[in-house]
Amino acid sequence: xxLLDYFKSSxxxxxxxxxERLQILVAHExxxxxxxxYLPQLQKELLEVIQKYVNVGQDAISVSFEQDENQExxxxxxxxxxxxxxxx
Amino acid sequence: MARIIVVTSGKGGVGKTTTSAAIAMGLAKKGHxxxxxxxxxxxxxxxxxxxxxRRVVYDFVNVINGEATLNQALIRDKNCNLLYIxxxxxxxxxxxxxxxxxxxxxxxxxKDFKYIVCDSPAGIEKGAHLAMYFADDAFVVTNPEVSxxxxxxxxxxxxxxxxxxxxxxxxxxxxxxxxxxxxxxxVKLGEMLSVEDVQDILSLHLLGxxxxxxxxLNASNSGTPVILDEVSDAGQAYGDIVARYLGENRPHRFIDxxxxxxxxxxxxxx
Ligand SMILES: Nc1ncnc2c1ncn2[C@@H]1O[C@H](COP(=O)(O)OP(=O)(O)O)[C@@H](O)[C@H]1O
Ligand SMILES: [Mg+2]
Numbered sequence: 001x002x003l004l005d006y007f008k009s010s011x012x013x014x015x016x017x018x019x020e021r022l023q024i025l026v027a028h029e030x031x032x033x034x035x036x037x038y039l040p041q042l043q044k045e046l047l048e049v050i051q052k053y054v055n056v057g058q059d060a061i062s063v064s065f066e067q068d069e070n071q072e073x074x075x076x077x078x079x080x081x082x083x084x085x086x087x088x
Numbered sequence: 089m090a091r092i093i094v095v096t097s098g099k100g101g102v103g104k105t106t107t108s109a110a111i112a113m114g115l116a117k118k119g120h121x122x123x124x125x126x127x128x129x130x131x132x133x134x135x136x137x138x139x140x141x142r143r144v145v146y147d148f149v150n151v152i153n154g155e156a157t158l159n160q161a162l163i164r165d166k167n168c169n170l171l172y173i174x175x176x177x178x179x180x181x182x183x184x185x186x187x188x189x190x191x192x193x194x195x196x197x198x199k200d201f202k203y204i205v206c207d208s209p210a211g212i213e214k215g216a217h218l219a220m221y222f223a224d225d226a227f228v229v230t231n232p233e234v235s236x237x238x239x240x241x242x243x244x245x246x247x248x249x250x251x252x253x254x255x256x257x258x259x260x261x262x263x264x265x266x267x268x269x270x271x272x273x274x275v276k277l278g279e280m281l282s283v284e285d286v287q288d289i290l291s292l293h294l295l296g297x298x299x300x301x302x303x304x305l306n307a308s309n310s311g312t313p314v315i316l317d318e319v320s321d322a323g324q325a326y327g328d329i330v331a332r333y334l335g336e337n338r339p340h341r342f343i344d345x346x347x348x349x350x351x352x353x354x355x356x357x358x
Contacts, residue, residue: 014279015282018234019288019289023289025238029238029245
């Protein structure tokens with residue numbers, strides 16, 4: 001690949017990179033716009049409680065909120081660490 | 089029925105004031121009595137772009153406070169007698185505009201004008217909120233650039249939830265995309281987001297694309313809205329936009345790199 005090709009290809013990717021980043025960000029911001037404001041705090045406190053009993057990391061828990069015409073759903077997802085099976 | 093158009097974006101410096109001046113002039117030139125209001129309290133600029141800065145006596149805040157009548161404050165445009173400008177106040181008091189006051193003045197204007205164009209300040213603070221609150225239509229001015237697109241999306245969320253129409257459960261504000269400062273050459277090189285890219289993300293009805301153009305600076309230097317420069321690309325782009333808004337069917341222009349063809353054959357002189 002010549003030097004010229006290198007600059008060409010890096011240029012081609014800059015607009016598509018921008019688009020990709022925007023799509024992810026905008027989707028995230030749209031979904032978090034309608035979320036109740038207590039959500040981050042709830043997530044933090046839940047994590048503290050769970051950590052008392054199970055050794056999980058920061059990202060082991062996710063709380064999501066969904067809303068349609070007739071109901072609101074609060075979804076709580078906890079990923080427990082894999083069981084460490086003893087070697088025979 | 090009168091219609092209130094807000095020209096908004098979230099981000100600053102994308103071309104709201106340029107657009108407000110151009111479309112207000114375009115609507116008036118098409119025979120519709122139009123008022124254009126500068127909502128940028130403390131940073132009055134529309135008067136300069138319209139070329140009436142030396143004729144400002146009273147402003148928007150004076151009218152709200154009853155220190156002047158609407159007729160005293162409205163400045164008739166020098167190029168078109170169906171166009172009037174209501175300048176912003178230069179006060180540093182951020183609370184000079186009130187929702188009640190703005191609503192009262194807009195109601196009064198609606199009796200006499202067909203279109204009322206509100207030039208929004210940047211940001212999502214009080215001034216920007218009041219500029220869009222009573223709107224029927226929103227012209228979302230966006231540059232093909234990440235931060236501008238993101239801010240436009242934020243603004244769409246606000247238009248859909250924090251406006252009078254939203255609060256009263258009326259038909260929502262009609263939103264239109266105006267993509268400005270577009271460079272087809274740079275899009276072709278993959279350096280700039282394309283019209284399709286921006287539409288994919290914002291899913292808005294495209295009213296028009298305004299190219300990056302030297303004519304915009306020339307127009308602001310002389311205080312005449314760029315739409316009056318009928319030979320310029322930006323002037324024609326704004327002309328198309330006004331016509332489309334009024335229901336005319338005009339094909340989109342200024343999206344493709346036309347010069348590219350000639351350059352390929354004759355080479356660039358630069
Ligand atoms: N299509 C365009 N081509 C070139 N320059 C532009 C274009 N539109 C706006 N500008 C320039 O961008 C700057 C900001 O425009 P302005 O209308 O004041 O933006 P805003 O009101 O959103 O802050 C000005 O210097 C203006 O001349
Ligand atoms: Mg402005």
